Structures are given as structure tokens and as C-alpha cells.
């Protein structure tokens with residue numbers, strides 16, 4: 001067995017669909033080709049949207065696809081204390097601030113149509129007295145990573161942020177600019193650790209050497225490069241695979257009529273039929 005370690009990291013917010021199957025096939029194909037290992041990570045940090053029955057369904061669907069992983073799986077919701085420790089470290093270094101703005105306020109501050117969770121909002125800490133009074137009144141807030149503070153902390157390393165992209169088969173170091181994402185949210189009340197934080201923490205902890213993920217997460221990898229630099233975490237190599245597109249040319253989603261894998265299974269399709277549907281040989 002080689003030292004190649006990758007992972008499949010679904011969020012149990014619904015049933016796996018064709019896009020997940022494609023991602024899984026890419027992950028397991030790569031591990032097989034390298035004689036490596038696949039880990040399974042359940043990314044269930046969003047306590048409002050994740051459900052145990054979807055986790056059970058993921059395991060069942062993977063078994064049907066004949067995709068096996070090294071046990072035990074890692075369930076992120078069992079590890080909030082570890083993510084909290086990272087938040088504490090970043091906070092102690094002055095890299096985080098409390099942002100009390102609501103989603104609606106953020107959306108109003110951004111260009112029309114921009115997603116307040118993903119687009120470059122830059123805020124600033126409130127004056128101490130106002131912050132204290134809001135906390136006393138129980139106002140909800142998010143912990144944001146200050147891009148300006150991160151830039152100061154990293155000095156010249158900030159402009160040199162990069163990662164290795166192996167999507168084409170040949171490793172290529174590409175530069176990573178987290179600035180378009182602004183001050184990203186790393187925690188909020190209903191999600192005590194954000195996807196970015198939990199994902200990068202776990203990739204480092206689990207010794208992931210290769211992250212194989214959809215093209216849709218390519219840009220966001222710049223935020224991960226920033227967190228890895230700030231926390232001195234080892235950086236995996238990245239491969240981005242093409243997305244399965246619906247008839248409208250857009251990424252498959254429930255809205256575009258994508259069905260859960262179990263619907264295909266119930267129709268008598270085999271895992272090989274699904275591979276063909278995702279465009280894989």
C-alpha cells in the first residue's frame with residue numbers, strides 16, 4: 001500500500017445523487033490507481049440541515065456502489081471541541097472578530113444577487129462597549145477571519161499563497177488568492193465550525209495527501225490555503241474533477257431534477273450503469 005490517502009466527505013443533508021456518485025468514483029479510482037487509501041468523513045457540522053438517517057443512507061449507497069473505506073469513519077459533529085480549539089488559537093492571535101450583521105444586512109452590503117455566505121464581505125470589529133452591550137442582549141454573531149489581520153500575520157507569505165493542482169495529471173503549483181472571499185465566517189451559533197475550518201483541520205489531522213473534489217470548489221481552495229498557512233497545517237495536493245451537468249448545462253441539483261441514487265437503484269440500474277451516466281468509463 002502506498003502513502004496516498006484521500007477522502008470522500010459528503011454532508012448528510014439529503015440523499016446522495018449523481019454528482020456525489022461521480023465524485024466518489026473519481027476519489028476511489030484515484031486511490032485504486034495509486035494503491036492508496038480512502039477515508040470516509042461525514043461533514044455534518046450544520047446541525048440544522050444534517051440528519052442521521054441521511055448518514056445511514058450514504059453508507060448504504062456506498063455499499064451498493066461497492067465502494068469501501070478504511071474504518072472507522074470520522075463524523076465531524078463528534079469533534080466540535082477540536083474545531084473550537086482551532087478557533088481559540090486563531091482568536092488568541094487576533095485573527096478573528098465577532099460580526100453581528102444578519103444575513104440580510106450582509107446581502108444588502110454586497111452587489112445584488114451575491115451569496116452572503118460566499119462573497120467577499122469585509123467587516124470590522126465593533127467598538128468594545130457596543131460589542132459588550134450586544135452580547136449582553138444575547139445578539140447572535142459569527143466569528144469571521146479578518147483578511148487584513150491574516151495578511152499582517154503572514155507578511156510576504158500572504159502574496160505567495162499557493163497549492164499544487166494535479167487535475168491535468170501533471171503537478172502544477174498555482175497561486176491562491178483568498179481576497180475575493182473577504183472575511184470568511186469560521187463559526188456561528190447554529191454551525192459552531194464552518195466547512196472551511198473543519199475540512200482543513202481534518203485534512204491535516206487525517207494525513208490526507210490528495211484531495212479530489214469537484215471543480216465547483218476550486219476557487220474556495222484559496223481560503224483553505226490561507227487557513228493551512230495560518231495554522232501551519234500540511235497541505236494536500238488537489239485534483240478537481242468535472243461536474244456532472246444537467247440538461248440545462250448547470251450543475252446537477254435537486255432543483256434541476258436530480259434524483260437520489262436510490263431512485264436509479266430502484267429502477268434496476270447497476271453501479272456500472274451509474275458510472276456511464278456520470279460520463280466515466
Ligand code: GLU
Pocket residue numbers: 009010011043199211212213214217
Ligand atoms: N462536504 C463537502 C461537499 O460535500 C466536501 C467538499 C470537499 O472538501 O471536498 O461538497
